[in-house]
Amino acid sequence: MLPRSFRLTAKSQETPDTFTLVFEDPEHGEVRFRPGQFMMIYVFGVGEVPISIAGNPHKTHDLILTVRGVGAVTNAICALDPGMVVGARGPYGSGWPLAAAKGRDLIIVTGGIGIAPLRPAIIETLSRRDDFRDLSLIYGARTPTDLLYKDDLLGWESSADIDVEVTVDRASSEWWGDVGLVTRLLPRVRFNPPNTAAFVCGPEVMMRVVARDLTARGVPTQNVYLSLERNMKCAVGFCGHCQFGRDFLCRTGPIRSFHDLAERMRVDEI
Amino acid sequence: MAARVIDSSGLESLLTALRRSGYDLIGPTVRDQAIVYDHVSGTDDLPRGITDTQEAGHYRIEERSDESLFGFNAGPSSPKDHLYPSHDELFSARREDGRIRFTATVHPNSPRFAFIGVRACELAAIAIQDRVLLGTEAVDLGYSSRRAGAFMVAVNCVEAGGTCFCDSMGTGPRATEGFDLVLTEVTPGAEYVIETGTSRGAQLLASIESLPAGPAEEQRVECGISNAVRQMGRRMETDGLQALLVDNPEHPRWDQVGDRCLTCGNCTMACPTCFCSTTEDRVTLDGEALRSRRWDSCFGLDFSSLHGHSVRASARSRYRQWLTHKLGTWHDQFGMSGCVGCGRCITWCPVGIDITEEVAAMRGQVS
Ligand SMILES: Cc1cc2nc3c(=O)[nH]c(=O)nc-3n(C[C@H](O)[C@H](O)[C@H](O)COP(=O)(O)OP(=O)(O)OC[C@H]3O[C@@H](n4cnc5c(N)ncnc54)[C@H](O)[C@@H]3O)c2cc1C
Ligand code: SF4
Ligand code: SF4
Ligand code: FES
Numbered sequence: 001m002l003p004r005s006f007r008l009t010a011k012s013q014e015t016p017d018t019f020t021l022v023f024e025d026p027e028h029g030e031v032r033f034r035p036g037q038f039m040m041i042y043v044f045g046v047g048e049v050p051i052s053i054a055g056n057p058h059k060t061h062d063l064i065l066t067v068r069g070v071g072a073v074t075n076a077i078c079a080l081d082p083g084m085v086v087g088a089r090g091p092y093g094s095g096w097p098l099a100a101a102k103g104r105d106l107i108i109v110t111g112g113i114g115i116a117p118l119r120p121a122i123i124e125t126l127s128r129r130d131d132f133r134d135l136s137l138i139y140g141a142r143t144p145t146d147l148l149y150k151d152d153l154l155g156w157e158s159s160a161d162i163d164v165e166v167t168v169d170r171a172s173s174e175w176w177g178d179v180g181l182v183t184r185l186l187p188r189v190r191f192n193p194p195n196t197a198a199f200v201c202g203p204e205v206m207m208r209v210v211a212r213d214l215t216a217r218g219v220p221t222q223n224v225y226l227s228l229e230r231n232m233k234c235a236v237g238f239c240g241h242c243q244f245g246r247d248f249l250c251r252t253g254p255i256r257s258f259h260d261l262a263e264r265m266r267v268d269e270i
Numbered sequence: 271m272a273a274r275v276i277d278s279s280g281l282e283s284l285l286t287a288l289r290r291s292g293y294d295l296i297g298p299t300v301r302d303q304a305i306v307y308d309h310v311s312g313t314d315d316l317p318r319g320i321t322d323t324q325e326a327g328h329y330r331i332e333e334r335s336d337e338s339l340f341g342f343n344a345g346p347s348s349p350k351d352h353l354y355p356s357h358d359e360l361f362s363a364r365r366e367d368g369r370i371r372f373t374a375t376v377h378p379n380s381p382r383f384a385f386i387g388v389r390a391c392e393l394a395a396i397a398i399q400d401r402v403l404l405g406t407e408a409v410d411l412g413y414s415s416r417r418a419g420a421f422m423v424a425v426n427c428v429e430a431g432g433t434c435f436c437d438s439m440g441t442g443p444r445a446t447e448g449f450d451l452v453l454t455e456v457t458p459g460a461e462y463v464i465e466t467g468t469s470r471g472a473q474l475l476a477s478i479e480s481l482p483a484g485p486a487e488e489q490r491v492e493c494g495i496s497n498a499v500r501q502m503g504r505r506m507e508t509d510g511l512q513a514l515l516v517d518n519p520e521h522p523r524w525d526q527v528g529d530r531c532l533t534c535g536n537c538t539m540a541c542p543t544c545f546c547s548t549t550e551d552r553v554t555l556d557g558e559a560l561r562s563r564r565w566d567s568c569f570g571l572d573f574s575s576l577h578g579h580s581v582r583a584s585a586r587s588r589y590r591q592w593l594t595h596k597l598g599t600w601h602d603q604f605g606m607s608g609c610v611g612c613g614r615c616i617t618w619c620p621v622g623i624d625i626t627e628e629v630a631a632m633r634g635q636v637s
Binding site: 087231246269 | 360361363365368369370371372374402403406408410411516519520545546547548549551552553559561563566568573574575576577578581582583584586587591594595599602603
């Protein structure tokens with residue numbers, strides 16, 4: 001339950017409100033994790049929030065986080081300068097079930113900051129590309145300036161290993177790409193529905209629509225995985241905040257199959 | 271060890287012996303017009319000749335016609351207030367040599383509590399909190415240290431209150447486990463049958479004067495307990511309850527109760543099993559940061575906040591979360607019900623919302 005002390009070694013601005021931060025813990029070393037897991041990040045005297053691990057799962061010396069400043073703690077994280085320290089404990093939660101996607105087409109659908117917990121999964125699938133059949137990433141952002149990981153995107157777009165489709169809600173004059181919901185891009189990527197797995201992370205409304213469309217096209221509900229977001233205070237099943245019906249999402253989530261979630265996701269304010 | 275009988279001076283010696291062994295005695299006592307658990311030093315602090323009357327949204331203490339020390343039922347507080355206090359420090363942190371040094375708050379000198387007069391439903395509630403707070407690889411350190419040292423002197427209920435339904439929940443009125451010693455007040459204020467649950471309980475009992483209990487005394491214990499069963503003020507049918515709640519999130523009754531509920535959170539504060547908490551961070555004047563845990567309630571708007579909104583904005587959804595968790599999903603999470611039938615949430619609800627009535631309504635048994 002006690003955090004470890006991590007020092008910020010590098011920081012880059014992704015968008016006006018989002019930063020990617022690289023931390024290290026010289027004393028205890030690496031943080032091993034499974035793609036999709038999260039850490040509880042503590043800012044001295046301010047508070048503690050769940051943040052997904054966004055780094056390469058094979059380079060665990062660095063703890064890489066992408067944080068969007070929306071409130072007290074996340075803004076304090078975004079305001080850190082290299083050399084400054086935070087507390088971090090974890091990793092917590094279920095990861096993306098890469099084993100369940102093995103031998104299948106894999107579609108990754110994300111919106112906004114939701115791409116952060118998927119970045120390690122993309123890196124991982126590309127590192128063992130032969131385990132999967134067709135691989136595609138559909139990524140939506142509010143505007144072109146809100147796109148995260150622009151360097152990664154350039155690399156992935158130029159690779160034959162993954163089909164990358166990007167869309168924005170509102171375009172600017174320099175934007176040549178797609179405009180509209182991520183679901184509009186589904187028909188564009190190649191997948192054989194009965195043998196497809198999907199990893200989805202983004203705003204809950206978006207995940208709902210994506211899961212509905214994918215399953216309507218014949219992707220089995222048990223192959224569609226969503227990462228849900230709930231208030232989390234402890235990450236160890238004590239505080240009760242992260243409950244989603246029978247799940248404590250900090251322990252038995254945040255990633256679960258749509259098969260398991262569908263019924264509860266139909267209930268308002270659950 | 272077979273049952274023994276002690277008189278009121280025997281009970282006094284028992285409390286003195288516990289105190290001499292270094293225990294901090296926590297027992298029922300009258301404060302602010304209610305019988306609460308607080309520090310006691312002997313039988314004089316117990317609510318002699320006092321009882322309570324309880325109904326939905328109603329609690330009054332009054333005088334009894336006898337000298338009974340345990341002639342009342344569950345009050346607004348429970349052992350939870352001491353084992354899992356509403357506020358507890360988790361760690362302190364200091365900036366030192368370019369790092370943060372975290373120090374878990376340890377409780378080496380935390381008092382060893384001896385709880386006096388703990389009821390069967392309360393022992394069951396403690397067993398539930400043990401499961402929640404000690405049952406996985408993560409452990410609440412404060413709870414664990416206070417719990418480990420605690421000595422339990424239970425009392426079998428021989429009378430039940432207006433909001434009691436432990437009989438329905440299978441948790442009482444007889445204490446069957448989780449105690450070191452258990453008393454049954456067979457003659458009010460004068461005579462107690464005492465049974466042991468652990469070897470340390472037996473040791474303590476051996477150190478005070480007692481007589482063997484005969485069949486007549488044992489018979490009076492049985493009579494008292496059956497009397498409490500007969501007096502249960504409430505009843506709850508538990509068959510298929512878990513599915514009933516989980517499968518009916520759109521039941522019209524949720525709207526009805528949501529209209530009445532003030533989302534004050536009294537029920538969760540009084541409930542001996544509710545464990546939800548939040549955290550607080552502050553920095554002291556000398557630059558130390560402290561993190562503590564504070565009871566929280568699923569009835570609060572902030573409880574489910576995500577930036578910009580709360581998941582459970584309506585009172586309906588918050589009451590539904592509470593009841594569905596307590597009687598439904600608690601089973602999935604911990605393999606047991608989250609309700610022990612103590613009736614506190616009924617008594618202390620300012621508008622008299624009654625968990626047993628809500629369940630009956632969900633079953634279509636009341637309109
Ligand atoms: C499993 C998980 C992974 C996440 N990964 C990331 C990530 O990689 N990058 C990122 O920028 N954000 C991520 N978030 C969201 C992030 O945790 C919230 O933005 C953050 O908690 C807001 O805290 P705050 O103090 O800045 O905001 P405030 O609005 O001041 O928050 C007040 C309190 O409400 C709670 N809260 C508010 N919003 C959220 C929220 N969206 N989710 C959970 N609790 C919330 C927090 O407990 C916080 O202490 C993740 C959330 C979860 C549950
Ligand atoms: S839900 Fe009500 S009756 Fe059940 S244990 Fe909690 S306070 Fe007691
Ligand atoms: S049920 Fe009663 S005690 Fe509980 S929050 Fe609602 S009004 Fe308050
Ligand atoms: S975050 Fe506290 S129980 Fe899950």
